[in-house]
Amino acid sequence: MPPMLSAKRLNAYYGQAHILFDVALEAAAGEVVVLLGRNGAGKSTTLKALIGLVPPSAGEVVFCGERIDRLQPFQIARRGLGYVPEDRRIFTDLTVLENIEVGRQPARQGVPSWTLEKLYKLFPNLAETGDRPAAQMSGGEQQMLAIARTLMGNPACILLDEPSEGLAPVIVDQMAAAVLEMKSEGLSVLLSEQNLHFAAAVADRAYIIEKGRVRFNGTMAELDADDAVRSAHLAV
Amino acid sequence: MSSLVIQFLNGLAGASTLFLVAVGLSLIFGVTRIVNFAHGSFYMLGIYVAYSIISRAGAGGGLGPAGFWGGILVAAMVVGALGALIEILLLRRIYHAPEMFQLLATFGIVLVIKDYVLWAWGPEDLLGPRAPGLGGSVEILGRPFPEYDLALVFIGPLVLGLLWLLLNRTRWGTLVRAATQDREMAGALGVNQKWLFTAVFALGSALAGLGGALQIPREPAQLFLDMGVIADAFVVVVVGGMGSIPGAALAAFIIGEIKAYCVGIGQVGFLGYSVSLSKLTLVAEFIVMAIVLVMRPWGLLGRQQGAQRIAAGARERPAAGRAMQIAVLAVAGALAVMPFVAQPYTIVLLIDILVYALFAASLQFLMGPAGLVSFGHAAYFGLGAYGAALLVKKAGLPMEFALAGGPLAAALGAVVFGWFCVRLSGVYLAMLTLAFAQIAWSIVYQWDQFTGGSNGLVGVWPAPWLASKTAFYYLAFTLCGCGIWLLRRIVYSPYGCALRAGRDSPLRCDAIGIDLARLQWAAFVLVGTFAGLAGAIYAFSKGSISPETLGIPLSVDALVMVLLGGIHTASGPVVGAAVLTWLQDTVVRNTDYWRALLGAIIIALVLVFPQGIAGFARRRWARSEAA
Numbered sequence: 001m002p003p004m005l006s007a008k009r010l011n012a013y014y015g016q017a018h019i020l021f022d023v024a025l026e027a028a029a030g031e032v033v034v035l036l037g038r039n040g041a042g043k044s045t046t047l048k049a050l051i052g053l054v055p056p057s058a059g060e061v062v063f064c065g066e067r068i069d070r071l072q073p074f075q076i077a078r079r080g081l082g083y084v085p086e087d088r089r090i091f092t093d094l095t096v097l098e099n100i101e102v103g104r105q106p107a108r109q110g111v112p113s114w115t116l117e118k119l120y121k122l123f124p125n126l127a128e129t130g131d132r133p134a135a136q137m138s139g140g141e142q143q144m145l146a147i148a149r150t151l152m153g154n155p156a157c158i159l160l161d162e163p164s165e166g167l168a169p170v171i172v173d174q175m176a177a178a179v180l181e182m183k184s185e186g187l188s189v190l191l192s193e194q195n196l197h198f199a200a201a202v203a204d205r206a207y208i209i210e211k212g213r214v215r216f217n218g219t220m221a222e223l224d225a226d227d228a229v230r231s232a233h234l235a236v
Numbered sequence: 237m238s239s240l241v242i243q244f245l246n247g248l249a250g251a252s253t254l255f256l257v258a259v260g261l262s263l264i265f266g267v268t269r270i271v272n273f274a275h276g277s278f279y280m281l282g283i284y285v286a287y288s289i290i291s292r293a294g295a296g297g298g299l300g301p302a303g304f305w306g307g308i309l310v311a312a313m314v315v316g317a318l319g320a321l322i323e324i325l326l327l328r329r330i331y332h333a334p335e336m337f338q339l340l341a342t343f344g345i346v347l348v349i350k351d352y353v354l355w356a357w358g359p360e361d362l363l364g365p366r367a368p369g370l371g372g373s374v375e376i377l378g379r380p381f382p383e384y385d386l387a388l389v390f391i392g393p394l395v396l397g398l399l400w401l402l403l404n405r406t407r408w409g410t411l412v413r414a415a416t417q418d419r420e421m422a423g424a425l426g427v428n429q430k431w432l433f434t435a436v437f438a439l440g441s442a443l444a445g446l447g448g449a450l451q452i453p454r455e456p457a458q459l460f461l462d463m464g465v466i467a468d469a470f471v472v473v474v475v476g477g478m479g480s481i482p483g484a485a486l487a488a489f490i491i492g493e494i495k496a497y498c499v500g501i502g503q504v505g506f507l508g509y510s511v512s513l514s515k516l517t518l519v520a521e522f523i524v525m526a527i528v529l530v531m532r533p534w535g536l537l538g539r540q541q542g543a544q545r546i547a548a549g550a551r552e553r554p555a556a557g558r559a560m561q562i563a564v565l566a567v568a569g570a571l572a573v574m575p576f577v578a579q580p581y582t583i584v585l586l587i588d589i590l591v592y593a594l595f596a597a598s599l600q601f602l603m604g605p606a607g608l609v610s611f612g613h614a615a616y617f618g619l620g621a622y623g624a625a626l627l628v629k630k631a632g633l634p635m636e637f638a639l640a641g642g643p644l645a646a647a648l649g650a651v652v653f654g655w656f657c658v659r660l661s662g663v664y665l666a667m668l669t670l671a672f673a674q675i676a677w678s679i680v681y682q683w684d685q686f687t688g689g690s691n692g693l694v695g696v697w698p699a700p701w702l703a704s705k706t707a708f709y710y711l712a713f714t715l716c717g718c719g720i721w722l723l724r725r726i727v728y729s730p731y732g733c734a735l736r737a738g739r740d741s742p743l744r745c746d747a748i749g750i751d752l753a754r755l756q757w758a759a760f761v762l763v764g765t766f767a768g769l770a771g772a773i774y775a776f777s778k779g780s781i782s783p784e785t786l787g788i789p790l791s792v793d794a795l796v797m798v799l800l801g802g803i804h805t806a807s808g809p810v811v812g813a814a815v816l817t818w819l820q821d822t823v824v825r826n827t828d829y830w831r832a833l834l835g836a837i838i839i840a841l842v843l844v845f846p847q848g849i850a851g852f853a854r855r856r857w858a859r860s861e862a863a
Contacts, residue, residue, distance in 0.1 A: 091421070
């Protein structure tokens with residue numbers, strides 16, 4: 001079976017600066033894949049290139065059997081690729097429910113579809129916040145809202161940019177549980193992380209990115225066994 | 237007491253009208269980030285279309301309320317449909333262009349619509365019928381108050397309420413508010429911005445058309461409504477905070493009331509002087525805006541905007557290449573021998589071009605290297621012209637002194653205006669410069685005894701040794717040439733470097749101890765001086781001046797010259813001034829509809845050269861050098 005999401009020879013620029021060099025990666029249906037790497041390695045840019053916010057200058061991205069690398073972000077999102085940005089980008093002028101409403105898209109065949117009740121089960125913290133302005137939420141709640149908002153679009157695969165960043169340890173554990181819950185629903189998850197502990201708790205496979213290039217590609221077990229790779233690319 | 241109540245109601249009626257025009261502009265800016273200069277034109281079209289529909293509906297005799305109000309709604313819808321068409325055909329292609337080019341394109345639309353109205357409805361004022369059933373007046377506390385104005389008092393809040401419901405109680409409204417805050421994220425969630433933008437633009441245009449159509453019983457349809465209304469609408473939107481609808485309502489209320497009381501109170505004695513407050517109405521809103529912006533730089537209910545892209549890509553290059561130097565020398569040489577070979581008319585045209593080239597170069601310095609956009613640059617041109625003319629006419633000074641005094645007057649104006657302006661940034665700064673220009677304009681326009689009012693000043697002639705066109709041409713050539721050269725030198729001086737650094741990274745400048753606000757203030761004074769010099773030369777070349785030298789159209793001309801030429805090239809404004817002045821001259825002589833042609837040319841140029849003509853040429857040049 002071909003992978004749900006695959007990128008080949010992906011290159012991307014910010015203005016004149018060449019950020020991604022021939023990045024290749026894959027995520028199969030129902031798989032959790034993590035992009036590891038230090039700050040500025042190109043993890044966020046990889047995710048932005050996949051969703052079309054930083055249009056790739058070269059390379060191809062295939063999602064569910066269809067080329068998406070020349071499409072606009074809204075077209076990619078409507079094909080079932082969800083995206084949760086690193087800085088969450090909550091609509092602070094809107095209430096919690098309105099934020100979720102913005103993400104709502106029709107249900108898709110063969111893809112887990114989400115309702116408010118299901119989202120509240122995933123993130124119980126959101127249940128009582130409906131009419132609160134999103135601006136009043138804590139960082140952890142905003143992260144949950146950002147994920148809930150994207151799930152409301154019924155994606156087949158979700159891109160999470162550093163979901164554990166800046167969160168209290170107890171919330172990080174909740175996030176990990178939520179990612180595993182999404183996986184058990186049948187979603188593919190591609191997330192970027194600097195927190196190896198978090199990655200180890202949720203991911204099946206890992207890519208390590210450094211200076212815009214993929215340096216390692218393997219299962220979490222292989223990564224765990226390879227001290228040399230970890231100290232070369234991940235140690236601070 | 238009763239008169240105070242009547243003034244208050246008058247103010248509310250005025251506020252309703254202001255709100256209807258401004259809210260559409262605010263909505264459009266909030267979502268699309270387009271500053272739509274054509275919004276006043278949509279308002280004007282609203283009046284004209286409503287006039288045609290209603291007078292036709294009432295032609296069979298007996299216009300019923302259904303015909304009247306139906307006609308107004310249809311007029312609003314027609315204007316909304318036109319807005320949608322313009323968005324789809326033109327604006328959609330330039331959302332990624334820098335904001336200033338979008339502004340320029342909408343200004344092209346202003347010109348086209350104006351001439352269309354002239355062609356379709358003719359130049360005469362058209363007075364529409366009264367509203368059936370609302371033609372009389374009601375008695376309020378013993379004083380008559382027009383029934384129709386009372387209706388307006390309710391229509392404004394009604395529209396506000398409907399808009400609130402639309403934006404807060406529908407999915408479409410939720411998407412609009414989300415896109416207003418972060419359109420990129422809305423897109424990544426699957427929201428198709430394209431149709432959202434079209435719908436918002438159509439709604440905003442329809443609201444402007446509605447605001448216009450509702451004025452049918454109150455004021456005649458006139459050709460100059462577009463510019464007056466757009467200035468009002470900008471002020472309301474900026475005072476309220478760009479993109480904020482409650483802000484627009486609040487600002488419309490404050491400004492409407494202040495204007496009404498200014499008219500109502502009339503003459504007041506103050507420290508032995510008699511001040512006419514009713515004359516103040518022309519500037520009252522601009523004074524309110526200046527005060528609000530200094531205290532709350534993002535308007536009453538607005539919030540900070542993201543960084544503004546004045547013009548992307550090309551930046552100043554350190555030095556002109558050999559080929560460029562030769563080209564400049566060749567042009568200068570050709571200009572120097574012109575009086576020996578050219579027709580007298582060409583010499584007159586060349587003087588105009590030289591004056592405007594210096595004027596545009598001063599604006600380019602402000603917009604390019606300093607990164608500050610001015611919508612009211614004519615203020616300094618006009619102050620220079622009036623300063624020089626008044627020194628000759630009132631103080632009896634010789635022309636040579638006046639030529640130096642004019643720029644000084646403009647520099648003084650820039651000291652005052654600049655002090656306020658450098659506190660702001662982006663669109664807000666541009667609006668404040670517009671406000672100051674409008675204040676200067678209305679002072680000159682109303683101060684009959686000193687400035688000659690709307691008639692201006694005549695008999696401003698140069699000294700005898702400069703009386704011949706040839707001699708004056710060489711004067712203009714020398715002064716304008718030196719001015720442009722100096723401006724260019726300053727861009728590469730240490731001061732210019734600090735200024736450009738501040739434009740590119742204000743935070744880093746702060747961190748290394750550069751007082752950016754002071755540098756920018758100095759930039760205002762510097763360009764004010766050069767624009768004033770251009771104005772002074774202009775005054776003596778024409779022999780007479782009028783308040784038009786401070787008007788919005790001249791400010792827009794300067795913007796067009798800079799943007800046509802390319803914002804980050806020193807040669808840009810010169811090219812732009814030559815092209816626009818020549819175009820205006822040729823087009824005006826050959827057709828009655830020169831505005832429409834000019835507008836069409838501007839639109840075409842924006843679509844073809846989003847980097848400006850000189851910017852485009854330089855890119856071509858750089859590409860061929862690289863190849």
